[in-house]
Amino acid sequence: MTLFAALRLPREILFGKGQRHALPVVARKLGSRALVCTDERFAATAIFAEIMASLQAADINVLVHDRVLPDVPRDTVAVCVEEASAFQPDMVIGIGGGSCLDMAKCAALLITHGGKLQDYYGEFKVPGPTLPLIAVPTTAGTGSEATPVAVISDPDRTLKVGISSPYLIAMAAICDPELTMTCPPGLTAIAGADALTHAIEAFTAARRGSDHSLAQNHVFIGKSNLTDHFALLAIKLLGRSLEKACKDGSDEDARADVMMGALAAGCAFGTAGTAAAHAIQYPAGALTHTPHGLGVATMMPYVMNYNRSVSTNEMAEIGVALGLDAAGRSTDEMAEATIREISRLFAAIGITPTLAALGLAADKLDWTAEQAIGIERLIKNNPRPFDLTAMRRLIQAAYDGDLTASAQ
Incomplete structure (x- = not known):
């Protein structure tokens, strides 16, 4: 029998109670300017404020985009990227549920390669590496912190669409189950x-x-x-x-x-x-x-x-x-x-x-x-x-x- 297998994963996966506190050290290895993608609900929590304060204490400048919507409407990605253009981030950090992580993937893609999301629908359309991405899930479901896929909703299409490329895999996934404790x-x-x-x-x-x-x-x-x-x-x-x-x-x-x-x-x-x-x-x-x-x-x-x-x-x-x-x-x-x-x-x-x-x-x-x-x-x-x-x-x-x- 000839074994065959393939596996594509983040470069680093950190899992466990309190692992969110490693975020500043992980991020500092990638640069000093971070675009953070999250949603309005999580952005209003004390734990998010603590995470942002820890990044700033590590001399990481942060631009927070806190208007991620469910299913990542296509045109909201362009808004996020436009806001980030003058900031010139070294990395993108997605914090939240699957939509927040997918928004971070899409933002990293467009900041790096330009164009429109439509240019990348399907498999292997991303031409090369994107800005490094750190994924910090706050729900336990999509697995987007480890996958090569971002799913968005396109107003011109009935069905949601996907962008699939190994280049979308997060550089690091930080999975802290304490972040899921308040999930209803x-x-x-x-x-x-x-x-x-x-x-x-x-x-x-x-x-x-x-x-x-x-x-x-x-x-x-x-x-x-x-x-x-x-x-x-x-x-x-x-x-x-x-x-x-x-x-x-x-x-x-x-x-x-x-x-x-x-x-x-x-x-x-x-x-x-x-x-x-x-x-x-x-x-x-x-x-x-x-x-x-x-x-x-x-x-x-x-x-x-x-x-x-x-x-x-x-x-x-x-x-x-x-x-x-x-x-x-x-x-x-x-x-x-x-x-x-x-x-x-x-x-x-x-x-x-x-x-x-x-x-x-x-x-x-x-x-x-x-x-x-x-x-x-x-x-x-x-x-x-x-x-x-x-x-x-x-x-x-x-x-x-x-x-x-x-x-x-």
């Missing part, structure tokens, strides 16, 4: 379910071969031995602690598990990629205006059941990582139990169970299927192939809440 239960659930979906889709992604050109021509290249390691770690941590963190936000151990799980999931899917659950959420989310993490989690049990016939072994391994007892169970039985456990967990933390309950209109199912199957960079990662009929059937099953029908 609903946000904790949606973000954590997003992370668990990342991990499951990365672990069950298709193996795409070992051609030397694969990773040079594609950002997402399917599962490998290295991405599997991170995906299973994420599943283990999220399986044992996501429900706890949602029920008791003051549980420091649970918060640490969930944040480490989100980070590990980002490390996995940043190279392996995601698949059908994400492809369906793009059009479904555009129509229902629901949070990304909620939509992908709604779809996950149905997609797992669709893939079960070709991913039985992987599903069983996921069950073991979740802590299910494999004694006396066949691989098929473990796979079935795994899907039931994911459904149970998501129901326990308040994830919407069907596309109908998510608000998707019945007369939009065909359009949703057509759009989803057209997102090739995700569909090609799915372990079981799709045609339009199969996609339409899966979406109907998720709309009706018929888990059994999703396997057809």
Whole structure:
């Protein structure tokens, strides 16, 4: 057997309680002028003021852009870059949820290479390194601190769009679970379910071969031995602690598990990629205006059941990582139990169970299927192939809440 694997990660990852205090030292190695991207809510907190004071005490001049909006509307990036042009930053620091980190990636890109964001949509359109980026997540979900992707909303397009390039990976990721302690239960659930979906889709992604050109021509290249390691770690941590963190936000151990799980999931899917659950959420989310993490989690049990016939072994391994007892169970039985456990967990933390309950209109199912199957960079990662009929059937099953029908 010839092993093949690929992995693209930040140069430095710091994880643990209090690691935010390392930010000034990490930043000082990159220069003395920092553009900080965050949102209005976090900018108003005492902990943000403390972080800014620590940077200034390290003789780092700071320009704060504190108007990051959810889903990063395209034109808001140009506003941020224009404000920063005279400041001439040496680095960009993103502090906040996934949108804040994605704004920081986009700002670093345009400050360095100019042009418009539209010039970089897709894979490998970024021509070279950008300003160094430090990512400091305050939620535990997107994994953007470790991934090569920035997702934005373009007013000229119905669906959100992505910019995918290894040059967008943060120079350093500083993950301090104390920053997630004030996340409300609903946000904790949606973000954590997003992370668990990342991990499951990365672990069950298709193996795409070992051609030397694969990773040079594609950002997402399917599962490998290295991405599997991170995906299973994420599943283990999220399986044992996501429900706890949602029920008791003051549980420091649970918060640490969930944040480490989100980070590990980002490390996995940043190279392996995601698949059908994400492809369906793009059009479904555009129509229902629901949070990304909620939509992908709604779809996950149905997609797992669709893939079960070709991913039985992987599903069983996921069950073991979740802590299910494999004694006396066949691989098929473990796979079935795994899907039931994911459904149970998501129901326990308040994830919407069907596309109908998510608000998707019945007369939009065909359009949703057509759009989803057209997102090739995700569909090609799915372990079981799709045609339009199969996609339409899966979406109907998720709309009706018929888990059994999703396997057809």
